[in-house]
Amino acid sequence: MTAITVAPHELPLPCLYRWERECADRVYLSQPMGGGVVQDSTTDGEWEEALWKAAYVQGLVRRT
Numbered sequence: 001m002t003a004i005t006v007a008p009h010e011l012p013l014p015c016l017y018r019w020e021r022e023c024a025d026r027v028y029l030s031q032p033m034g035g036g037v038v039q040d041s042t043t044d045g046e047w048e049e050a051l052w053k054a055a056y057v058q059g060l061v062r063r064t
Contacts, residue, residue, distance in 0.1 A: 020047050 008014060024044035031039045 016047065019043055
C-alpha cells in the first residue's frame, strides 16, 4: 500500500470553509421539481442545512 500525504488545507472541512467564504452565493445544484419549476441551491444554503443536520444528529437541536 502506498501512503498519500495530504496537506491540512486539502482536507474536506477546510475546503468547505474556503468554499463558504469564496463561493457562498454560487448556484451549484439546480433541481427540477416538476411542472417546469427548478429549485436552485447555493453553497451557502446547503452549508447551513448541513450544519443544522449535524447539530440535530448530535442532539444539540430538536425539530418541533
